[in-house]
Amino acid sequence: xxxxxxxxxxxxxxxxxxxxxxxxxxxxxxxxxxxxxxxxxxxxxxxxxxxxxxxxxxxxxxxxxxxxxxxxxxxxxxxxxxxxxxxxxxxxxxxxxxxxxxxxxxxxxxxxxxxxxxxxxxxxxxxxxxxxxxxxxxxxxxxxxxxxxxxxxxxxxxxxxxxxxxxxxxxxxxxxxxxxxxxxxxxxxxxxxxxxxxxxxxxxxxxxxxxxxxxxxxxxxxxxxxxxxxxxx
Amino acid sequence: xxxxxxxxxxxxxxxxxxxxxxxxxxxxxxxxxxxxxxxxxxxxxxxxxxxxxxxxxxxxxxxxxxxxxxxxxxxxxxxxxxxxxxxxxxxxxxxxxxxxxxxxxxxxxxxxxxxxxxxxxxxxxxxxxxxxxxxxxxxxxxxxxxxxxxxxxxxxxxxxxxxxxxxxxxxxxxxxxxxxxxxxxxxxxxxxxxxxxxxxxxxxx
Numbered sequence: 001x002x003x004x005x006x007x008x009x010x011x012x013x014x015x016x017x018x019x020x021x022x023x024x025x026x027x028x029x030x031x032x033x034x035x036x037x038x039x040x041x042x043x044x045x046x047x048x049x050x051x052x053x054x055x056x057x058x059x060x061x062x063x064x065x066x067x068x069x070x071x072x073x074x075x076x077x078x079x080x081x082x083x084x085x086x087x088x089x090x091x092x093x094x095x096x097x098x099x100x101x102x103x104x105x106x107x108x109x110x111x112x113x114x115x116x117x118x119x120x121x122x123x124x125x126x127x128x129x130x131x132x133x134x135x136x137x138x139x140x141x142x143x144x145x146x147x148x149x150x151x152x153x154x155x156x157x158x159x160x161x162x163x164x165x166x167x168x169x170x171x172x173x174x175x176x177x178x179x180x181x182x183x184x185x186x187x188x189x190x191x192x193x194x195x196x197x198x199x200x201x202x203x204x205x206x207x208x209x210x211x212x213x214x215x216x217x218x219x220x221x222x223x224x225x226x227x228x229x230x231x232x233x
Numbered sequence: 234x235x236x237x238x239x240x241x242x243x244x245x246x247x248x249x250x251x252x253x254x255x256x257x258x259x260x261x262x263x264x265x266x267x268x269x270x271x272x273x274x275x276x277x278x279x280x281x282x283x284x285x286x287x288x289x290x291x292x293x294x295x296x297x298x299x300x301x302x303x304x305x306x307x308x309x310x311x312x313x314x315x316x317x318x319x320x321x322x323x324x325x326x327x328x329x330x331x332x333x334x335x336x337x338x339x340x341x342x343x344x345x346x347x348x349x350x351x352x353x354x355x356x357x358x359x360x361x362x363x364x365x366x367x368x369x370x371x372x373x374x375x376x377x378x379x380x381x382x383x384x385x386x387x388x389x390x391x392x393x394x395x396x397x398x399x400x401x402x403x404x405x406x407x408x409x410x411x412x413x414x415x416x417x418x419x420x421x422x423x424x425x426x427x428x429x430x431x432x433x434x435x436x437x438x
Contacts, residue, residue, distance in 0.1 A: 016422050047434035048425055054375040055397035061303075063294040063310055068286055070307075071314045075282065078319070 007034060012041060019048045091165065092224060148209045152199075155216035162223035169226075181226055188219045267330040274321050286314060292399065293338045299382055299394045300342035313341045328408060335401070336409045339391055346387040374432070381431040389424035396421050 011034040017023045018031045035042045170178055195212040202208045273281030293313050298306035316337050324333060382390055395401045395409065396417075406417040429435040 013422075016418070016425060044429075047429050050374060051378065051425060051428060051432070051434065052397050054378045055393065056400065057375050058299075058379060058398050060291045061295040061298050061306075063290055063307055067290070067294075067307055067311060068283060070311050071286060072279070072283075074311065074315050075279070075318060078315070079277070 008038060008041065011038070012044070015041060015045055015048065019045060019052060091161075152209075152212065152216070155213065155220070159216060159219055159223065162220060166223055166226055184222060185219075188215070188222055191215050192219055268326075271321055271324060271326075271330065274318060282318060285317070289314075289317075289334050293334065296335065296338045296394060296399065297342045297345075299379075299398065300339065300387065300391050301345040302383065305345060309341055309345050313338050316341065332405060332408050335395070335399075335405075336411075339395070339409055343387055343391060377432055378428070381428060384431050385424060385427055389420060389427060392417060392420040393424040393428065397425075 011031055014023060014027060014031055018028060023031065035045060166181075170181065173181065192212070192215045195208070195215045198208045199205070199212045270281055270285055274285055290310075294306060294310045297309045297313065301309050313334075317334060320333075320337065324330075328336075382394070385393065391410070392406060395406045396403070401409070403414045403417040403421075406412075407414045410417065412420075426435070
């Protein structure tokens with residue numbers, strides 16, 4: 001293949017960017033040089049330029065004046081649908097913020113425990129030493145353990161609330177749903193009990209605390225789905 | 234500025250300007266200005282919701298009409314705005330409001346095209362879209378381009394509309410379509426090539 005053909009192939013890939021004016025100066029100059037001797041590329045640049053100009057000059061399109069009215073009606077329907085939710089939905093929405101807080105607290109507590117554990121094992125670098133953390137490692141550790149315990153207490157409380165709602169709703173479910181619910185809940189309960197036992201034996205172990213929180217979250221997800229499904233007509 | 238004060242400062246809703254071509258500096262400034270509008274919409278403030286509608290109506294409707302066809306454009310645009318208001322509750326501002334709105338718009342338009350069995354009268358009706366008399370160098374070319382859009386594959390059509398009609402950059406298009414910048418460039422290259430062919434402007438590659 002000749003050098004001229006190579007140049008043509010390379011330049012033709014750049015023609016769109018050349019038309020858009022997004023090519024760097026040096027390559028733009030090289031393209032201009034090629035265009036002077038290449039009728040095909042020149043024709044393509046001219047056609048693309050006309051195309052882009054025509055596209056840019058297409059008129060704005062206005063929706064009909066009634067579109068907002070339709071949208072506003074849709075918003076009204078949305079709000080009416082929200083207002084028609086059952087009591088489980090209202091309760092659950094109110095709890096949402098609390099869970100966000102619990103999740104955050106657990107993450108912070110976990111990080112603190114991890115930092116304290118790391119501090120005990122790894123010598124601090126100069127920058128960390130310069131920070132001069134005022135509290136003793138033991139105090140930080142105890143605070144972190146306390147935070148984790150408090151987060152777990154919140155999870156337990158939420159699980160208790162959901163369970164009491166599930167008990168009330170359960171009577172309305174079909175027998176096979178009740179059976180599946182009981183079996184699944186028993187399996188989750190067993191997992192939570194195992195993780196709780198481990199957490200008791202290993203206070204301050206972040207991995208164990210995290211696994212326990214994960215079990216609680218699974219239990220909450222399961223109970224939430226069960227009671228919300230039961231709430232549907 | 235409190236939300237209510239900010240909404241009040243809008244004056245009449247018709248005073249809210251329509252969306253203007255997105256440039257990076259405008260986007261940065263816009264993010265701060267958008268915060269109160271988003272907040273007011275989340276709280277269900279209808280005036281703020283209407284202000285947001287007027288700000289985006291032309292671009293949303295225009296994109297939908299040109300990507301999905303004008304036949305169902307109002308219905309799809311309505312769906313887009315409902316998704317916007319519902320989605321604002323979860324909008325975290327990871328991208329600019331404009332980019333997020335355009336992403337919802339393009340996704341809804343492309344979904345609509347996919348749901349549709351094949352080429353329909355809606356696409357045929359692209360030819361009926363109005364062509365404003367104006368400074369166009371070749372108004373007939375603009376009209377033919379509008380018609381020929383319907384003959385492009387939907388993906389090409391989306392990139393061509395976003396880049397050449399709406400004036401968005403490849404970076405913005407990649408963000409909207411969730412693809413790489415290089416993919417946006419190569420799709421545009423193919424779309425323009427196909428369009429030149431449709432308009433009888435195609436010379437040898």
